[in-house]
Amino acid sequence: MIGIIFGVLVPYIAFAIFVAGVVYKFIYWAKSAVPLKIPTTSGQQKSLKFIKRTIYDRFDSPFTKWETAVRMILEIFAFRSLLKNTRYYLDRLSQKDARWLWLFAILFHYSLLLVLIRHTKFFFEPVPSFVEMLSELEAFKGVFIPSIYVSGLAIIAALLLLWFRRIFLSRERCISLPSDHFALIVLLAITISGNVMRYFIKVDISAVKGLLLSLMTFDIAKAVEFANAIEPMFYIHFALGSFLLAYFPFSKLMHAGGIFLSPTRNMPNNNRAERHVNPWNPPYKGITWQEYYEAYKDQLDEIAESGYKVKPEVM
């Protein structure tokens, strides 16, 4: 029974919610207008020939599409804005670089990426060679027996560090909502259960792979068969993972998608060179020159009489 529910039904539903949710969210965001071009410039604009722009200026204050693309890539893959982070020390009345958050975030996200890549071995037959190679590399194959995947442990460490920030730093504690803790707890539970399964309470890996392959080919009968053969330990990991998938589009985890649409980052700083059109730009409402002229006729005529200029009165 557990097998059918958590091995077949729940993952299907969760995946459907995930896909539909992400698509919905993108459409929901994309259908809102972008009335203004509002890049946050963090470097020298492109202006005169002799005003030099460094390579950083070109990314941080991009003028062309390509430069903007590089800015986005750096933001997404290197968390460039977080890398600039500083900390203000009230006792010294000054600030210093503070890159801990960047480090923890990079550690978490890249570990997650490696872990996800490794998990593709459950979805492909034969396993792509680069996945094999990557797994062997990060496990330092041959050093430990059984192999220890660094990313699997690093991700737990990173999650704990990120959580400790929210628990022990007063400012971060104050702004953390229950949902912020919740996301970290779910991720911790998933990663810990995964590691437990790998090193302590082993499950039948070939059955797991069989389950996933048959789920992917919609071979329900076979999937149920495999699902019933797998130990319950697997379902802790699998059910939590399914839950996270379904939770993803409706939570702050959607920042992963949102960053692509962020108007302060994905627009070039070429405002004065290329006009941006607002689809709902209202017509001008206000006085006209004619009305202005009629209101201040005497004074404006006086300026006209003196030949549209003033001269200093020199004694």
Add this chain to the structure above:
Amino acid sequence: METHAAEKIRIEQRFPSWRELLKPNTNFKPGYYHYSFRISDAKYLELPFVREWSPVDKDWKLPPNWKEIFLTKMKEYLEKFRSFKLFMDICVRCGACADKCHYYIGTGDPKNMPVARAELIRSIYRRYFTPAGKLGKIAGARDLTEDVVKELYYYAYQCSLCRRCSVFCPYGIDTAEVTWIMRMLLKEIGVVHRFSLISIASSARTGNHLGLLPGGIAGALQSVAEDVYTITGIEIEVPINKKGAEILFVAPSADFFATPHWYVCMGYLMLFHEIGLDYTWSTYASEGGNFGTFISYELAQKLNAKIYQEAERLGVKWILGGECGHMWRDKHQYLATMNEPAKNLEDPVSPITGTYFENAASTKMVHIAEFVADLIAHKKIKLDPTRNDKWIVTLHDACNYARAMGLLEEPRYVIKNVCRFFYEMPEHTIREKSYCCGSGGGLLTEEVMDLRMRGGMPRAMALREVHKKYGVNFLCTLCAIDKAAFPHLLEYWKLPVAVGGMMELVGNALIMKGEKERTTDLRGEPLIRRD
């Protein structure tokens, strides 16, 4: 006899729980809240629900269906501004922005953290526009009540829209955008502050924030020309409303009257005379700044539309803009979107050097620092930087042109050519990381003086560092609000540093044909030479 000991300034940091942070704070402190609008301004601008009310009253006399209006308008703005919708959804509360806000640093009020400021409205968004919001508090959602409206008003006007937090945010969430929309929503239910509206109403009526009539502008420019005559012995004719001029020049109206803006205005006149520029001032488009951008899209458009209208009427080829901060956010990012550029405008080409300002090809508006830097690079003006020897200069990058335009090197290029002693403030306080003066975004008003002085603290401390280290005695800034705000701020933080603009330094250094020997600078103070 009673004696008063100097009061010690304390920054009390508080770290309430997330539950407490969700509760609206309606305890308005004097020195932090803004007065309500004047009836006359609100009526002139045709705002909804014009009535007498005060932020300290218990009853704000909101319209009976205020909640419905607020939520309907919120839905509308979510559709109209992708930025708003996205920023409501993707914040992860990592806290990177928290200590980047000068108001948070200076006041210690947790709700001045950019993330918390956005949470004020995000909690409403969750409650009414997301499924999880039905769970209430536990999902970080809260009901829209009158107390929440009061809190939104209190904190929406404690942000100077400086965008410093947006530089550090990993998703580029721009609090200026969120605050802007909070102010728009409040406007819809008749809740607007006094200061900006006075200037917006004046500017809508007379063409400039100060409410100067055409005769007043002509008189002011005449007085500036007289001051230039006193110092240089040169009689300068100042063109106003002149049809067929090549260039329309637009500066913030403070340059006509305020100090030290006045010296900047002298600098403009001297430079344009010296290079023989065919240009004109306008009394109709007599304001570069745009306080409308502090309140709403429509009000911003109401004010900046006049520039293109006047460019068309006068038949100029392109537009040159003076020293101002938010003016350049408006001109760089808003002007050509809110209004179609006048048809008669041509590509901006400097008549003196022949340089084509490619980066202004569509908007047709060039910044004075770009224009002057180009003149200097082509050696079209003679400069004597020793005339600025009295000043040991540092540059404050004004928020809006640093973070919404990227004008960083041009003013430095000019300053390094017109004075001999220039030092930078610490690296985390300049360029795109520049700290606000604490008075931008509609906060340049007396009633929030405490907030302004505290908000300006990080900037003042950075300045103190170079003042002590290098003896810096001149804070150069290309922003009219800065020039008005800094004298108070530096007095408050006990820094004997003068404040002035780039064009004042240019005016001092500019060698003019037929000038008498200069004995004083533009301020009328004796010249000092350091060797």
